[in-house]
Amino acid sequence: MKYDVIVVGGGPGGSIAGKTAAENGLKTIIFERGQNPGEKNASGVGLTPKIWRDFPDIMKEMNLPSQRVNRRCTAHFCDEKGELVSELSWTPSKLNTYKEAREFMTVMVYRHQYDKWLSTFAVDAGAELKTSTLITDVLRDSSGRVTGVVDERGNKYEGIVIAADGAISVVARKAGMRAKFGPYDTTLVVNYDFEAPPEKIDEFIGDNALHAWFSPLYPGVYNFFKKDGFHIGLGQWFGAITRNLRGYLEDCIKSPPVAKMIKQLNAKPREFHAHQLPWLQYPKKTYAHNIMLVGDAAGFPCPLEAEGIWHAMYSGRLAALTAKEAIDNNDVSERQMKKYEESWVNSPLGEEFAAGKEFQEFWAGLPFNTEKVGELGDIVNNSLNLFTGATSHLEMSQLFLKSLREKGPSIMPLFRKYLFPYVFRILEEELNDLAPFNDMFEKMRPKKKIRRRN
Numbered sequence: 001m002k003y004d005v006i007v008v009g010g011g012p013g014g015s016i017a018g019k020t021a022a023e024n025g026l027k028t029i030i031f032e033r034g035q036n037p038g039e040k041n042a043s044g045v046g047l048t049p050k051i052w053r054d055f056p057d058i059m060k061e062m063n064l065p066s067q068r069v070n071r072r073c074t075a076h077f078c079d080e081k082g083e084l085v086s087e088l089s090w091t092p093s094k095l096n097t098y099k100e101a102r103e104f105m106t107v108m109v110y111r112h113q114y115d116k117w118l119s120t121f122a123v124d125a126g127a128e129l130k131t132s133t134l135i136t137d138v139l140r141d142s143s144g145r146v147t148g149v150v151d152e153r154g155n156k157y158e159g160i161v162i163a164a165d166g167a168i169s170v171v172a173r174k175a176g177m178r179a180k181f182g183p184y185d186t187t188l189v190v191n192y193d194f195e196a197p198p199e200k201i202d203e204f205i206g207d208n209a210l211h212a213w214f215s216p217l218y219p220g221v222y223n224f225f226k227k228d229g230f231h232i233g234l235g236q237w238f239g240a241i242t243r244n245l246r247g248y249l250e251d252c253i254k255s256p257p258v259a260k261m262i263k264q265l266n267a268k269p270r271e272f273h274a275h276q277l278p279w280l281q282y283p284k285k286t287y288a289h290n291i292m293l294v295g296d297a298a299g300f301p302c303p304l305e306a307e308g309i310w311h312a313m314y315s316g317r318l319a320a321l322t323a324k325e326a327i328d329n330n331d332v333s334e335r336q337m338k339k340y341e342e343s344w345v346n347s348p349l350g351e352e353f354a355a356g357k358e359f360q361e362f363w364a365g366l367p368f369n370t371e372k373v374g375e376l377g378d379i380v381n382n383s384l385n386l387f388t389g390a391t392s393h394l395e396m397s398q399l400f401l402k403s404l405r406e407k408g409p410s411i412m413p414l415f416r417k418y419l420f421p422y423v424f425r426i427l428e429e430e431l432n433d434l435a436p437f438n439d440m441f442e443k444m445r446p447k448k449k450i451r452r453r454n
Contacts, residue, residue, distance in 0.1 A: 012295065015121065046106030046307065049101040080374055108209050210225070296308060
């Protein structure tokens with residue numbers, strides 16, 4: 001069977017690729033292994049404002065049963081016993097340059113609802129959606145070049161292939177683009193899904209629907225609240241796993257503040273999930289002759305927090321537009337497909353990876369490092385204590401600086417190696433603009449050393 005475009009995977013990236021291709025007059029088919037798009041997904045998700053910015057005609061219509069608008073995020077720092085030490089919350093910044101980003105942080109939904117809803121736009125645009133179909137191989141011509149795909153029943157389909165089939169992409173492997181992601185390119189993520197009465201979540205959580213938990217007991221934990229339930233989970237790079245991750249997650253759930261939250265919400269565990277999630281410093285090669293990789297298959301989740309829905313949708317659209325150009329030029333060569341990679345590199349998607357190495361390694365070095373994250377929690381809490389009255393502010397400031405010096409040998413190298421290079425790389429021009437402040441800071445320096453009473 002002959003098509004212009006073959007999309008493998010009916011998730012966000014696949015649906016947008018299919019929609020865009022069909023809207024541009026290309027004969028398009030989308031293959032989904034589940035009975036419905038999203039059926040196989042193992043988590044809920046936070047949709048970022050960038051999706052409303054870049055796909056406004058679609059997102060203005062979203063009204064899913066599970067969605068909850070999140071206007072505030074909270075990070076909880078706990079000690080080695082799991083007890084709460086300090087918390088930080090933040091809301092959308094006024095520095096954001098578009099309306100949605102100033103109004104909310106994320107909108108929380110369940111993927112099985114979102115993916116199914118999103119696929120209707122591809123179908124309405126004219127794409128054919130073929131569900132309950134697993135693609136098992138690629139189709140090659142007599143010269144060995146990929147010309148299409150083969151399903152589990154042996155049916156063959158010819159056309160430009162857009163692989164949106166996730167972290168363990170069959171298309172990428174069968175096409176010889178890669179064996180699989182390396183042990184420090186992908187994470188194992190485990191989470192529990194809890195159901196809870198919506199009125200309880202409204203009362204205790206409201207629009208503070210994204211929480212993160214940090215403790216020496218477990219790697220960084222995410223906590224997403226939807227309309228009638230929530231996910232709580234964690235992940236770790238495969239190469240860094242030293243303990244069963246479910247055990248870490250149980251430690252978090254049993255810790256006093258989390259256990260109290262679950263009790264207040266009358267929450268009951270509904271499902272346990274485990275899945276792979278790419279978390280790369282920079283994507284690998286994303287194209288070959290007649291093939292383009294999008295979303296998780298390309299390794300596009302953000303290197304800082306691993307969010308990947310916008311990345312999948314954005315790359316899916318770019319791939320479909322490249323396919324349109326290839327059809328118009330009657331050219332599906334690797335040289336033509338390279339234009340896809342050039343397009344995402346020079347787009348907001350490429351900007352996400354401008355400091356991917358620093359982002360990923362900083363996250364690995366602190367929030368995912370149970371030996372270091374406790375020290376980070378102490379620093380945060382001690383800094384907040386500068387504004388209490390238990391000890392004079394001058395003395396507390398001096399004690400805080402002394403503690404920084406003591407913790408410096410273990411914490412500061414992480415900041416110097418990962419955080420500072422990011423600041424100087426991305427903000428070099430802006431930092432140069434701060435030079436006039438140097439004289440002001442020098443004039444503000446005390447002429448005499450302030451001494452604290454004994």
